[in-house]
Amino acid sequence: MIKDTDTDVPVLKPEEEARLHEQHGVPVHVAPTQKRGKNNDRVTDAILTCEDVNVFYGDFRAVTGVDLDFARNQITALIGPSGCGKSTLIRVLNRMNDLIDGARVEGKVTFRGVDMYAKNVDAIEVRRRIGMVFQKPNPFPKSIYDNIAYGPRVIGMKVANMDDLVEEALTGAALWTEVKDKLKQSAFGLSGGQQQRLCIARTIAVKPDVILMDEPCSALDPIATTRIEDLMAELRRNYTIVIVTHNMQQAARVADRTAFFTALADEGTGDRTGVLVEYGTTTQIFESPRDQRTEDYISGRFG
Amino acid sequence: MTTVRETGGPAKAPGRPAPFTFAGKPRYGERVIRVLLALAAAVTIATTIGILLALIVPALGFFREIPVTDFLFGDRWAPRFAKASFGVVPLITATLWTTLIALVIAVPFGLGAAMLLSEYARPGLRKILKPVLEILAGIPTVVYGLFALTFVQGTVFRQWLGLGTGAFSVLAAGVVMGIMIVPTVASVSEDAMSAVPQAMRQGSAALGANRMQTTLRVVFPAALSGIIAAIVLGVSRAVGETMIVAMAAGSQARIVSGPLEQGQTMTGFIANAALGDSRVGSIQYDTLFAVGLLLFLITLLVNFVSIALVRRYRQAY
Ligand SMILES: Nc1ncnc2c1ncn2[C@@H]1O[C@H](COP(=O)(O)OP(=O)(O)O)[C@@H](O)[C@H]1O
Numbered sequence: 001m002i003k004d005t006d007t008d009v010p011v012l013k014p015e016e017e018a019r020l021h022e023q024h025g026v027p028v029h030v031a032p033t034q035k036r037g038k039n040n041d042r043v044t045d046a047i048l049t050c051e052d053v054n055v056f057y058g059d060f061r062a063v064t065g066v067d068l069d070f071a072r073n074q075i076t077a078l079i080g081p082s083g084c085g086k087s088t089l090i091r092v093l094n095r096m097n098d099l100i101d102g103a104r105v106e107g108k109v110t111f112r113g114v115d116m117y118a119k120n121v122d123a124i125e126v127r128r129r130i131g132m133v134f135q136k137p138n139p140f141p142k143s144i145y146d147n148i149a150y151g152p153r154v155i156g157m158k159v160a161n162m163d164d165l166v167e168e169a170l171t172g173a174a175l176w177t178e179v180k181d182k183l184k185q186s187a188f189g190l191s192g193g194q195q196q197r198l199c200i201a202r203t204i205a206v207k208p209d210v211i212l213m214d215e216p217c218s219a220l221d222p223i224a225t226t227r228i229e230d231l232m233a234e235l236r237r238n239y240t241i242v243i244v245t246h247n248m249q250q251a252a253r254v255a256d257r258t259a260f261f262t263a264l265a266d267e268g269t270g271d272r273t274g275v276l277v278e279y280g281t282t283t284q285i286f287e288s289p290r291d292q293r294t295e296d297y298i299s300g301r302f303g
Numbered sequence: 304m305t306t307v308r309e310t311g312g313p314a315k316a317p318g319r320p321a322p323f324t325f326a327g328k329p330r331y332g333e334r335v336i337r338v339l340l341a342l343a344a345a346v347t348i349a350t351t352i353g354i355l356l357a358l359i360v361p362a363l364g365f366f367r368e369i370p371v372t373d374f375l376f377g378d379r380w381a382p383r384f385a386k387a388s389f390g391v392v393p394l395i396t397a398t399l400w401t402t403l404i405a406l407v408i409a410v411p412f413g414l415g416a417a418m419l420l421s422e423y424a425r426p427g428l429r430k431i432l433k434p435v436l437e438i439l440a441g442i443p444t445v446v447y448g449l450f451a452l453t454f455v456q457g458t459v460f461r462q463w464l465g466l467g468t469g470a471f472s473v474l475a476a477g478v479v480m481g482i483m484i485v486p487t488v489a490s491v492s493e494d495a496m497s498a499v500p501q502a503m504r505q506g507s508a509a510l511g512a513n514r515m516q517t518t519l520r521v522v523f524p525a526a527l528s529g530i531i532a533a534i535v536l537g538v539s540r541a542v543g544e545t546m547i548v549a550m551a552a553g554s555q556a557r558i559v560s561g562p563l564e565q566g567q568t569m570t571g572f573i574a575n576a577a578l579g580d581s582r583v584g585s586i587q588y589d590t591l592f593a594v595g596l597l598l599f600l601i602t603l604l605v606n607f608v609s610i611a612l613v614r615r616y617r618q619a620y
């Protein structure tokens with residue numbers, strides 16, 4: 001893995017760079033001091049790691065050469081202009097890309113040191129440990145209770161008392177007091193913000209280690225957004241969270257670490273591919289970005 | 304008059320601009336289309352009413368001579384005998400048997416095909432399966448009837464399986480009718496399942512559900528109203544199907560108590576008797592319309608139940 005911990009010196013030797021170009025087929029067009037995948041602050045307690053991850057949709061390379069480690073019990077934000085592959089990358093982390101025809105992941109992704117893309121790994125088992133909350137709330141056409149009970153039931157979790165588990169999950173998602181009298185009612189009757197918290201409750205009901213969230217607040221109003229952000233701060237104690245957000249203030253508010261991505265155009269074909277520009281603590285990224293492009297983005301000069 | 308003036312720019316045109324108006328051109332084409340559409344709707348409604356009247360008037364003639372209860376609950380159907388009897392129960396039992404057997408075939412295979420097409424099949428397989436279903440749906444019913452009579456009843460049931468049945472059976476007719484209905488059930492329920500948002504499948508997958516669990520526990524309930532509509536459409540087609548039962552179910556109107564028996568369905572009776580030589584205005588002639596009216600009412604009832612169920616289970620995603 002190529003890591004630059006605390007200096008601005010180029011991470012790649014020229015021959016390494018040439019090798020990478022050849023390997024990826026994409027001339028990664030960056031100045032010597034702006035090497036890709038620059039990690040400004042080493043993650044010591046990583047639960048998930050990405051090593052040279054490339055994602056393809058058919059022939060199209062959506063993400064190129066991402067090295068990124070996610071720290072346990074922290075919130076990591078993925079930010080960047082739209083189309084830079086944030087959703088693509090977060091789907092790599094629980095193998096949701098398997099469900100997309102033509103999607104292909106290269107590189108090494110580990111969860112607690114185990115290669116998630118090894119031959120003998122069952123993607124379904126991966127998703128039991130790494131849950132996901134989506135951009136638009138997507139409750140099932142079932143009662144509130146059954147929405148929560150669904151996960152434990154399908155994975156055959158040993159549950160002593162389902163009622164208790166439902167209450168625990170709803171409490172964990174800060175939704176219990178609002179819905180405790182209408183558990184048998186359809187989940188579609190809830191407001192958008194409540195539905196999103198229901199989806200979070202549904203995710204924590206199966207007791208995952210990691211929760212991935214892809215722009216979980218983008219369909220919500222500011223008050224509902226605040227509630228979800230508060231909830232994330234709570235969840236952080238027991239879960240590792242990765243969140244994609246297009247809202248930089250949100251990243252600044254909730255995340256311990258922030259990774260900034262951008263899309264680079266291939267010189268020959270003009271195809272754009274997502275690359276990691278800079279990764280560090282949120283404070284460092286927002287207060288003293290080391291890459292010009294990060295600075296431009298967070299100061300609103302770009303994207 | 305306004306006193307505010309644009310400054311700086313050169314004067315555009317001398318004099319004041321023409322007063323502004325929202326008036327548009329008259330749109331005659333739109334009016335013509337609206338009249339044509341109204342006409343089309345009127346023709347449809349008039350036709351329906353016409354058919355109903357054509358059914359009801361002779362049927363009333365029938366019920367002036369035969370009490371409704373004798374018709375509905377009588378268990379002997381012999382309209383052409385010297386000692387005539389007009390109990391419709393035998394016809395109803397045959398219709399029930401063929402319909403039930405058809406559903407036993409059409410529902411599992413139709414829903415299975417829909418599941419395969421909407422949840423499992425890759426584009427390549429879809430490209431093959433869809434046309435096959437469409438071909439199946441396009442075969443004339445008389446061909447199905449022939450198939451039921453000669454191959455299913457004659458070859459399979461009697462020769463291969465050695466079932467000691469006669470030349471006809473409600474089983475052969477029902478099974479083939481079921482095959483005929485599979486494409487209908489499959490295509491309507493596939494539409495309903497494909498309409499379930501992808502986001503719901505992803506939500507289920509993200510919890511660690513496998514594809515079958517997602518299909519059965521999320522997609523199915525979400526598509527339930529459409530699936531019910533598909534099954535009800537299948538029921539309507541089975542109840543109303545004529546050629547297959549006329550050819551393969553039999554022509555003796557006796558109460559059917561087992562699948563290997565022959566039996567005459569309501570439609571089978573109408574098809575047979577209509578080809579006969581009943582004199583207009585005779586009781587035999589009016590019988591046709593009494594049975595036709597009953598058939599119509601049953602279909603109507605099935606449709607009402609369907610609408611109620613579809614409403615009950617409709618999901619607003
Ligand atoms: N299912 C897909 N099939 C093909 N291309 C896709 C698919 N999803 C995303 N892409 C492409 O991959 C690139 C990155 O998309 P995405 O990961 O959604 O970016 P972001 O979430 O950062 O906006 C875009 O160019 C997008 O068009």
Ligand SMILES: [Mg+2]
Nearest residue numbers: 086087088244
């Ligand atoms: Mg996205």
